[in-house]
Amino acid sequence: xxxxxxxxxxxxxxxxxxxxxxxxxxxxxxxxxxxxxxxxxxxxxxxxxxxxxxxxxxxxxxxxxxxxxxxxxxxxxxxxxxxxxxxxxxxxxxxxxxxxxxxxxxxxxxxxxxxxxxxxxxxxxxxxxxxxxxxxxxxxxxxxxxxxxxxxxxxxxxxxxxxxxxxxxxxxxxxxxxxxxxxxxxxxxxxxxxxxxxxxxxxxxxxxxxxxxxxxxxxxxxxxxxxxxxxxxxxxxxxxxxxxxxxxxxxxxxxxxxxxxxxxxxxxxxxxxxxxxxxxxxxxxxxxxxxxxxxxxxxxxxxxxxxxxxxxxxxxxxxxxxxxxxxxxxxxxxxxxxxxxxxxxxxxxxxxxxxxxxxxxxxxxxxxxxxxxxxxxxxxxxxxxxxxxxxxxxxxxxxxxxxxxxxxxxxxxxxxxxxxxxxxxxxxxxxxxxxxxxxxxxxxxxxxxxxxxxxxxxxxxxxxxxxxxxxxxxxxxxxxxxxxxxxxxxxxxxxxxxxxxxxxxxxxxxxxxxxxxxxxxxxxxxxxxxxxxxxxxxxxxxxxxxxxxxxxxxxxxxxxxxxxxxxxxxxxxxxxx
Numbered sequence: 001x002x003x004x005x006x007x008x009x010x011x012x013x014x015x016x017x018x019x020x021x022x023x024x025x026x027x028x029x030x031x032x033x034x035x036x037x038x039x040x041x042x043x044x045x046x047x048x049x050x051x052x053x054x055x056x057x058x059x060x061x062x063x064x065x066x067x068x069x070x071x072x073x074x075x076x077x078x079x080x081x082x083x084x085x086x087x088x089x090x091x092x093x094x095x096x097x098x099x100x101x102x103x104x105x106x107x108x109x110x111x112x113x114x115x116x117x118x119x120x121x122x123x124x125x126x127x128x129x130x131x132x133x134x135x136x137x138x139x140x141x142x143x144x145x146x147x148x149x150x151x152x153x154x155x156x157x158x159x160x161x162x163x164x165x166x167x168x169x170x171x172x173x174x175x176x177x178x179x180x181x182x183x184x185x186x187x188x189x190x191x192x193x194x195x196x197x198x199x200x201x202x203x204x205x206x207x208x209x210x211x212x213x214x215x216x217x218x219x220x221x222x223x224x225x226x227x228x229x230x231x232x233x234x235x236x237x238x239x240x241x242x243x244x245x246x247x248x249x250x251x252x253x254x255x256x257x258x259x260x261x262x263x264x265x266x267x268x269x270x271x272x273x274x275x276x277x278x279x280x281x282x283x284x285x286x287x288x289x290x291x292x293x294x295x296x297x298x299x300x301x302x303x304x305x306x307x308x309x310x311x312x313x314x315x316x317x318x319x320x321x322x323x324x325x326x327x328x329x330x331x332x333x334x335x336x337x338x339x340x341x342x343x344x345x346x347x348x349x350x351x352x353x354x355x356x357x358x359x360x361x362x363x364x365x366x367x368x369x370x371x372x373x374x375x376x377x378x379x380x381x382x383x384x385x386x387x388x389x390x391x392x393x394x395x396x397x398x399x400x401x402x403x404x405x406x407x408x409x410x411x412x413x414x415x416x417x418x419x420x421x422x423x424x425x426x427x428x429x430x431x432x433x434x435x436x437x438x439x440x441x442x443x444x445x446x447x448x449x450x451x452x453x454x455x456x457x458x459x460x461x462x463x464x465x466x467x468x469x470x471x472x473x474x475x476x477x478x479x480x481x482x483x484x485x486x487x488x489x490x491x492x493x494x495x496x497x498x499x500x501x502x503x504x505x506x507x508x509x510x511x512x513x514x515x516x517x518x519x520x521x522x523x524x525x526x527x528x529x530x531x532x533x534x535x536x537x538x539x540x541x542x543x544x545x546x547x548x549x550x551x552x553x554x555x556x557x558x559x560x561x562x563x564x565x566x567x568x569x570x571x572x573x574x575x576x577x
Contacts, residue, residue, distance in 0.1 A: 038327035042160060043114070044172045050076065051174075075117030075175055084121035085128070091268045092130050101266055108267040110136035110257070112250040114168030116145065116175040118270060123179065123217065133265055138253035139222040140165045145173055149220030152211035155203040164225045164281035165245040167273070172198075180206065183213045219261070221253035225281075228252060232275075232285035242306045244275040244282065276302060276310045312555060353464055353577035354390055354423070357399035357513065357541025357564040358430065363413035367404040374545070374567050379417075382571040386421050389573055394423040395464060396573055397457070399541045399564050400430020400473060400513030408445045411435045419451040428457045429473045430513040430541065457511065459493055461501035467577060468501035470494070471511035474540070477523050491525050498533045508533065509576070512540040517561055519550040530559060539576065541565045 039046045054070055063069055075081055088109060095101045109132055111119035119137055126132040139146045141161040148154045156171040163169055177195060184190050184207075194204040206214070223231075231248035235241045243251065250269050258264065275282045279298035283291045287305045292298055296318045299310050360369045361379070369375045390396060398418070405411035418425055429436045436442060439458045446454045455462070462469045472493040475486050494510075501508045516526040516538065530538060541564045543551045551563040564574060 036324035040327055040329050042162075043167075043170045044160075047074070047076070047115075047174060048172065050074075075115055075120075081117060081121045081124065081175075084118055085125045087118075087270065088122050088125035088130055088132065088268065089128075092132075095266070095268075104131060106131045106133040106265060108132070108134045108136060108263070108265045109270070110138055110250050110254040110267055111270040112138045112140075112165065112168060112246040112253075112272055113145070114139065114142065114170030114173065116173040116179065118272065119218075120175045120179055122270075126217075134257075134263065135218045136250075136254060136257050136267070137218050137220045138250040139220065140168045140228070140249050141222065141224050142169055142171060143220075143222035144171050145176075146220035146222045148176075149214060149218050152208070152214070153203065153205045154198065156198070157202040163245075164228060164278065165249050167246055168249065179214075180210065183210045219257055221256045223249055223252040223256070229281070229285040231255075232282055236286045236306070242275045242282070242286070242302075242308050243271060244273040244278050246273050247271040248285075274311055274314070275306075275308075276314050312558075351393040351395070351465075352391070352575050353395050353397070353467070353469075354573040354575050355397040355399060355511065355539050355564050356566055356569060356573045357428075357539075358401040358544065358566045359398065359414075359418075360401055360404060360432070360566070361414035361417065362404040363417055364410050365404050365406075372545075378566070378571050382566065383417075383421070385572040389575070390421065390423040392422050395426060396421070396423045397426045397428065397469060397471075397511050397539070399428045399471070399511045399539060401432045401541060402427060402430065403433065403435060405435045408435050408437075408442070412449060415446070415449070415451050415454060419453050421453075424453050424455070426455050426457050426462060426469060428471055428511055428513060431473070457497070459496045459500070461497050461504055461508075463504045463506060465577065466506050468504045468506040468508050469511065470497040470501040470508050472497055474512035474514035474516060474526055475523065476514050477521065477525075487523070487525055491529050494526065494529050498529070498535075508535055510535050510538045512538060514542050515540045515551065515561075515563070517552045517556055518543070519552075527557065531557065535559055537576075538562070539564050539574075543568070 039049065050072060054072070054076075071077060073080065092101075092107060095107065096103050101107065109119070109122045111122060113119045116137075119135055122132060122135055126135070137145050137149060140163045142163070144154065144156055144158065154176070158171070160171060161169065177191060180194065181188065181191050190207075194206065197204040225245070228245050228248040231251040232243055232245065235243050235248070235251060247269070250272075254267060254269055276299055279295060279302050280291060283289075283298060283302055283305070287301070289301065289305070292301065299315065302308075303310055359382070362368055363379070369378060386396075402418070403411040403414040405414060439456050442456055446452075457469065457471050459472075472490050474494070475483070475490045477487070494512075498508060498510075510530065512526070514523070514526075516523045516530065536558065537560050539562050543563060544565055544567055548563060548565065548568045551568070552561045553563055554560065562574070562576075
């Protein structure tokens with residue numbers, strides 16, 4: 001969300017004594033359209049506050065006036081449940097492929113849950129045809145769901161416990177409403193009465209027929225922190241598997257279910273979080289070494305003890321400045337949110353940085369790309385997408401292979417087209433840009449033709465907000481003395497650009513035409529330069545068609561690589577800042 005063109009993202013999280021790595025995920029987050037605020041309370045306070053805001057007509061009216069609306073990234077939003085359904089389809093088919101079960105065999109599913117979202121997704125997977133038998137609902141000490149499944153009475157009037165599995169520290173399970181809607185024969189009036197009772201008295205009791213249907217599908221169990229720690233130890237000791245406290249709750253409840261029922265049906269246990277988010281709770285279960293207070297020292301110790309590498313998204317937080325430290329009382333939601341809307345959500349969209357490569361324009365020569373599959377009418381498609389997304393104050397980097405013209409005289413129409421597109425453009429040389437002679441000649445050509453929005457990235461860098469834009473054409477590893485000379489020259493140009501960026505200050509983003517990594521291949525010389533300068537983001541082009549399937553789009557060696565080729569992006573400029 002932080003890099004999306006959406007107007008803003010506001011994240012609320014409860015302020016508790018949870019493990020440091022979990023809470024530190026939010027405080028250093030990047031993205032000017034993101035705001036994070038802690039609520040002094042528990043999950044129920046946070047979720048109830050969100051629901052109250054969503055249904056507040058005065059806030060809705062303010063948002064509508066600004067052309068805005070709220071959505072949610074948790075399971076209040078049905079869009080959270082949809083991908084979770086896929087988990088269970090994928091898990092079942094994996095068991096079939098591994099010949100653990102035969103296609104059509106029934107499996108049980110055990111899910112650690114507090115808000116009843118993930119296990120509800122398993123229920124929907126069952127309704128859609130996945131042969132799932134019993135759905136085992138695993139709770140921690142906040143066992144309101146266990147009691148409900150066993151008695152048919154939902155009662156939140158009980159003590160609330162802060163546990164080592166904080167995502168399940170919940171007494172109001174909002175997704176249960178969706179399940180009961182189905183089990184009641186989709187009687188919305190009955191559901192409204194039950195949940196009105198929950199709001200007014202803190203409890204409701206379902207009818208006997210709904211309770212019977214509930215118990216036919218679900219079995220509920222719970223365990224405390226000590227039992228969860230023993231499950232973590234047991235899994236690690238017996239199988240070398242490191243599970244987090246939530247998954248450990250599911251393991252323990254599954255064992256209780258088998259012991260109580262004798263049901264030996266093959267069971268899928270949903271592992272729901274990384275143990276590195278809860279190092280302080282996991283470490284005592286797997287080692288006798290003293291647990292350090294610093295969350296990143298805990299992460300390093302867990303890595304050493306388990307041999308399991310921490311997720312890059314967590315490890316990468318170390319050393320980053322803390323951006324958000326504020327917290328509010330749970331009754332102050334509206335005041336804080338209105339302030340946030342005024343500062344972030346309601347302001348005009350800030351200038352954005354886009355990138356694309358390999359336009360292969362031929363408006364002044366007879367070399368149309370439309371003859372290739374997928375490129376039909378591509379100039380019109382590109383223009384439509386460009387003008388829809390890019391504003392005059394934005395910048396677009398074009399990473400090479402811009403025009404088929406053999407000299408500058410044949411590129412006039414191509415650059416005229418680019419110049420009239422919205423935004424400033426920064427152009428990088430590609431392997432087919434035979435019109436490129438020297439930077440000074442190209443810049444003089446732009447001036448003579450009145451192309452006022454075009455600049456060249458060649459042995460230099462440009463400052464863009466908190467970033468500096470650096471780059472060069474690059475090269476591929478090819479045998480031969482001549483190719484080695486070209487590669488050495490490109491490495492030198494990349495260093496010149498990065499040094500220019502250092503002088504300007506800011507976080508460097510590198511653009512190349514040739515991919516420095518591809519499938520199992522690497523251009524080690526270019527990579528050495530990138531790594532020596534600590535580059536974290538690289539964008540490149542050159543690769544087309546089916547070959548794009550072998551392109552690297554993601555992290556390798558601590559660098560995030562992204563392909564920009566025009567056809568790969570479906571002729572849509574990619575927003576990167």
